[in-house]
Amino acid sequence: MAGKTAEPGVIWARPERTGRGPKPAFTRADIAAAAVRVADAQGLDAVSMRHVAGELGCGTMSLYNYVPRKEDLYELMVDAVSAEHELWEPSGDWRADMRRVAGQTRALMHRHPWMPRLMSPIYGFSPNALRYLEHCLACLDPLEAAYGMKMQLVGMLNGCVTSYVATELAAAERTRSLPWSAEEENAVRIAYLGSQVATGAYPRLAASFAEDQGPIDLDGAFEMMLGRLLDAFDPRN
Amino acid sequence: MAGKTAEPGVIWARPERTGRGPKPAFTRADIAAAAVRVADAQGLDAVSMRHVAGELGCGTMSLYNYVPRKEDLYELMVDAVSAEHELWEPSGDWRADMRRVAGQTRALMHRHPWMPRLMSPIYGFSPNALRYLEHCLACLDPLEAAYGMKMQLVGMLNGCVTSYVATELAAAERTRSLPWSAEEENAVRIAYLGSQVATGAYPRLAASFAEDQGPIDLDGAFEMMLGRLLDAFDPRN
DNA sequence: TCCTAGTTACGTACAGCGTACGTAGTGCGC
DNA sequence: GCGCACTACGTACGCTGTACGTAACTAGGA
Numbered sequence A, B: 001m002a003g004k005t006a007e008p009g010v011i012w013a014r015p016e017r018t019g020r021g022p023k024p025a026f027t028r029a030d031i032a033a034a035a036v037r038v039a040d041a042q043g044l045d046a047v048s049m050r051h052v053a054g055e056l057g058c059g060t061m062s063l064y065n066y067v068p069r070k071e072d073l074y075e076l077m078v079d080a081v082s083a084e085h086e087l088w089e090p091s092g093d094w095r096a097d098m099r100r101v102a103g104q105t106r107a108l109m110h111r112h113p114w115m116p117r118l119m120s121p122i123y124g125f126s127p128n129a130l131r132y133l134e135h136c137l138a139c140l141d142p143l144e145a146a147y148g149m150k151m152q153l154v155g156m157l158n159g160c161v162t163s164y165v166a167t168e169l170a171a172a173e174r175t176r177s178l179p180w181s182a183e184e185e186n187a188v189r190i191a192y193l194g195s196q197v198a199t200g201a202y203p204r205l206a207a208s209f210a211e212d213q214g215p216i217d218l219d220g221a222f223e224m225m226l227g228r229l230l231d232a233f234d235p236r237n
Numbered sequence C: 001t002c003c004t005a006g007t008t009a010c011g012t013a014c015a016g017c018g019t020a021c022g023t024a025g026t027g028c029g030c
Numbered sequence D: 001g002c003g004c005a006c007t008a009c010g011t012a013c014g015c016t017g018t019a020c021g022t023a024a025c026t027a028g029g030a
Helices: A028-042 A047-054 A060-065 A070-082 A094-111 A115-124 A127-139 A147-174 A181-197 A203-211 A218-233 B028-040 B049-056 B060-065 B070-082 B094-111 B114-120 B125-139 B145-175 B182-198 B203-211 B218-233
Strands: none
Touching: A028 A047, A028 A070, A047 A060, A047 A070, A047 A147, A060 A127, A070 A115, A070 A127, A094 A115, A094 A127, A094 A147, A115 A147, A115 B182, A127 A147, A127 B203, A147 A218, A147 B145, A147 B203, A147 B218, A181 A203, A203 B125, A203 B145, B028 B049, B028 B070, B049 B060, B060 B145, B070 B114, B070 B125, B094 B114, B094 B125, B094 B145, B094 B218, B114 B145, B125 B145, B145 B218, B182 B203
């Protein structure tokens, strides 16, 4: 008989494995870990069913016993990596706690530079995502506001952090597995940008580039962004 | 002789066409428009070199005379659609102007639901992106702040708007060209989410879902988010 | 206890992808 | 007018996701 194929459903809804038949060779965690290993080592584009199956040491189609669609493999990856979030007892200072959350998210994305690309479309409700969300809400207990507003805060925080880190990592990830180096690519881009700005068509842009000379303090800018965002939700303002 | 193949470089840096040889059959704008047409009608995944070439009525490989890599086709699409941004004479009220900018961006992404997926990784410096950026800076002239801070504002605004609209559109875009309907998919997801929350493991999440009953006011939430974001940069606070 | 139905593993196959490369035709600059 | 740079485009290759068929295996019901 032909195996069951794609049907609507979240992968987290189906039980990891039912009792009948031979023991499965891998757990979901094994699959996710293998995929994450491939993505970390060779980039997200190297994460193909064949490649991950090879990493696990099994046939390509065997993967489909664990993961109905490739998109679900992505969900597994995001969830597995989300487990790296350290959850602590809320300190009572929600601003400090949220800073810590955001800093962890950023560090996590630096460890797994493919995360931003998977984060935006999925908006997952994987087990670890739920845990993370609950933890954020716990940290926000001292903030007197409706839950809707807190969800908004978390959403904006995640959106901003993701987009910030995405631009931080853009060059590096874009040029991954391309035949020329990131430095070359960047040099070309900067040269082009300079030539455009030099036409005088973008006076404020030119002024902006003239303004900041030294190396950009990415950490400082990140912290400043966080501060502004949290200010916006602080009832003391 | 074999044609020139991929080399580092932004597509905007190379001139649209040089003088020698037969007149090119299409302009860059034609290509971009065709790709946008395909994406609007059949989703981003339908944007393949073959498909776009078919839409233009030319051979697949002819496209490579205009666009060295598929990624560049994406850049063309983003730039073409960015031209839909209406640029006006700044009003002097930078908050109102930025609200208008953000509203336009959101409307634009609703018209072209594939935009968020292309926006995050690229962070382009296409001609229309530069125009857009310059316009934002012009709107921010009344705001007394360094350009670095204004750039940060624009960046955060774009990041938040993109991520907001992405979640607005997530379900619809995810289920595009899938064999089941978006309603079915959503029903399954909500059922799963409910079952998870019902376990009691996520008390605050449960409270949050219990809190907001009625239909969510997406426009209102968007405006509120904008307000908070702009507050964060308002020197009067 | 044996049977059977559901499950696992996995090979084969197919349609579609990006794109390297070769070839043929065209028209500007010398 | 010659030659070369440029256009167009067919063919081909390696890769992708995954539908489907087959064989081995084992837990539950008779």
